[in-house]
Amino acid sequence: AQSVSQHNHHVILSEAASLELGCNYSYGGTVNLFWYVQYPGQHLQLLLKYFSGDPLVKGIKGFEAEFIKSKFSFNLRKPSVQWSDTAEYFCAVISMFSGGYNKLIFGAGTRLAVHP
Amino acid sequence: DAGVIQSPRHEVTEMGQEVTLRCKPISGHNSLFWYRQTMMRGLELLIYFNNNVPIDDSGMPEDRFSAKMPNASFSTLKIQPSEPRDSAVYFCASSRTGEYTGELFFGEGSRLTVL
Numbered sequence: 312a313q314s315v316s317q318h319n320h321h322v323i324l325s326e327a328a329s330l331e332l333g334c335n336y337s338y339g340g341t342v343n344l345f346w347y348v349q350y351p352g353q354h355l356q357l358l359l360k361y362f363s364g365d366p367l368v369k370g371i372k373g374f375e376a377e378f379i380k381s382k383f384s385f386n387l388r389k390p391s392v393q394w395s396d397t398a399e400y401f402c403a404v405i406s407m408f409s410g411g412y413n414k415l416i417f418g419a420g421t422r423l424a425v426h427p
Numbered sequence: 428d429a430g431v432i433q434s435p436r437h438e439v440t441e442m443g444q445e446v447t448l449r450c451k452p453i454s455g456h457n458s459l460f461w462y463r464q465t466m467m468r469g470l471e472l473l474i475y476f477n478n479n480v481p482i483d484d485s486g487m488p489e490d491r492f493s494a495k496m497p498n499a500s501f502s503t504l505k506i507q508p509s510e511p512r513d514s515a516v517y518f519c520a521s522s523r524t525g526e527y528t529g530e531l532f533f534g535e536g537s538r539l540t541v542l
Contacts, residue, residue: 324482343529343530345529353520353535354534354535354536355470355518355520355531355533356533357532360529360530362528387446399469403529404529405529413529414472414475414483415529415531416471417469417470419469420469420470
């Protein structure tokens with residue numbers, strides 16, 4: 312079965328520190344990849360997505376992610392975090408196998424706390 | 428354009444009562460999803476509709492849960508009877524017509540507390 316693994320459940324950083332959140336998925340075919348963010352008390356919002364093309368994708372608020380097909384990874388990065396980045400981050404994957412319904416699979420999420 | 432609209436935002440009820448959660452997807456989106464979020468289980472897909480037809484309801488916990496989508500602009504998720512373990516935040520999400528790419532637009536959620 313398809314699965315998405317997020318390596319860190321909780322991350323605590325100081326402002327201006329660099330961030331990297333790991334995400335690995337199990338499916339070997341063509342996939343679309345996403346990072347969603349959920350700020351405290353709010354709904355999930357799309358942070359960035361990868362469908363095809365340049366494996367380094369840039370999203371909102373200075374976030375970027377790199378798709379490494381050989382490693383089945385889609386890690387999220389930000390060079391310098393801010394207090395306002397405190398949120399929960401979800402990696403999500405959907406296989407693009409044609410001919411049927413494909414389910415978007417979410418990882419368990421990583422809670423990021425940024426201290427001033 | 429308005430986003431996905433859910434109501435109520437908060438619901439507190441007693442065990443055994445019926446709960447109805449409502450969702451209005453983004454206009455023009457023909458796929459609708461109900462998710463449940465808890466600390467223990469994270470985000471779980473409950474049911475997925477495409478063109479108002481349930482495509483995947485394998486995530487619906489049990490017969491106490493039911494969902495309907497009578498038209499393209501409205502869906503309900505009903506729990507009858509409710510139990511304390513149903514306490515969670517229930518999110519509705521929609522996506523565009525055409526090929527399902529996985530890009531979802533979420534509502535603000537309905538926080539349910541069953542006492």
